[in-house]
Amino acid sequence: MPVLVDINPDTWCLDVSAAEAAITPRTRAVTVVHVYSAVADLTGLRELADRYGLPLIEDCAHAHGAAYRYRPVGGHGVAGVFSMQGSKLLTSGEGGAVVTDDDELAHRAEALRGDGRVRRPGPINCGEMELVETGRLMGANAALSEFHAAVLIDQLDLLATQNAQRASNAARLDRGLSAYGARPQATSDGTTVRAYYRYAVQLPGVVIAARPVDDIAAELTTSLGFPVLRTHPPLSRCRLLDPATRPRFSGRRDYLARVDPTRFELPVCHSVHNSVLSFGHEILLAPAEAMDEIVDAFREILTLC
Numbered sequence: 001m002p003v004l005v006d007i008n009p010d011t012w013c014l015d016v017s018a019a020e021a022a023i024t025p026r027t028r029a030v031t032v033v034h035v036y037s038a039v040a041d042l043t044g045l046r047e048l049a050d051r052y053g054l055p056l057i058e059d060c061a062h063a064h065g066a067a068y069r070y071r072p073v074g075g076h077g078v079a080g081v082f083s084m085q086g087s088k089l090l091t092s093g094e095g096g097a098v099v100t101d102d103d104e105l106a107h108r109a110e111a112l113r114g115d116g117r118v119r120r121p122g123p124i125n126c127g128e129m130e131l132v133e134t135g136r137l138m139g140a141n142a143a144l145s146e147f148h149a150a151v152l153i154d155q156l157d158l159l160a161t162q163n164a165q166r167a168s169n170a171a172r173l174d175r176g177l178s179a180y181g182a183r184p185q186a187t188s189d190g191t192t193v194r195a196y197y198r199y200a201v202q203l204p205g206v207v208i209a210a211r212p213v214d215d216i217a218a219e220l221t222t223s224l225g226f227p228v229l230r231t232h233p234p235l236s237r238c239r240l241l242d243p244a245t246r247p248r249f250s251g252r253r254d255y256l257a258r259v260d261p262t263r264f265e266l267p268v269c270h271s272v273h274n275s276v277l278s279f280g281h282e283i284l285l286a287p288a289e290a291m292d293e294i295v296d297a298f299r300e301i302l303t304l305c
Helices: 016-022 042-052 103-113 146-178 205-210 213-224 253-259 267-273 281-285 288-302
Strands: 030-033 056-059 079-083 096-099 117-119 131-133 191-193 198-202 276-280
Touching: 016 042, 030 042, 042 056, 103 117, 146 198, 146 281, 146 288, 198 281, 213 276, 213 288, 276 281
Parallel strands: 030 056, 056 079
Antiparallel strands: 079 096, 117 131, 198 276
């Protein structure tokens, strides 16, 4: 039963105080997303998880190559999950990975991704399958192919250099857009390497009050020639998160009331959704001079109000 809590107004990642306020004796884990280009406050979240004896799970789908206090993201909680879907910094079209230093979790994850099978220990003899049944868990066939894995491994040599170029261009955008009152996404103080899945910037209140944010996004998309989008809507208002539409829950009014996402108040999430625009990481691999053209396009919007 997911419990939704609000985000930090600067990093737009999980707010530590809000997370603590939501913990009850029924809480089983804390899940944090390193969103867009920010790394969450992992010091605060680790202290919170340890204090309540809860596992911390990191969603690193936007953060390939990022690090917190010189340790890669995904390595601060009991497990980290990565997506390799087509839009990600490290991609094979589809796929993902779980990283953990917990032997039991690693074994369960291996079985779950391979129909309950795991790699055969030791040498593989003629006629033997590489995977063997464990009879322990019923999983699904969610294993990457060797081709997808090879594509990902080849990209690892490029990731650090590309992340550095993205960070340099993002810093140039930060300087340019801040001069006109826009507010680039921040990251937590412990971030030692920042990965930019999307460059995100919050527009001043006077601009949002004058024009709908969707109109601004459409105008920038036209002038720049690439998609400029709003952030994801708050999960409490996501059309896909609606347990009442699932027949298996029909008639269980007490349960539906507990899992109804609209019962969660997420004012910071709503504020960010209504004021932040972003674009994809591939734009940050353009020449540095192209960042000035982006600033110019935003300037025309920001100086009209």
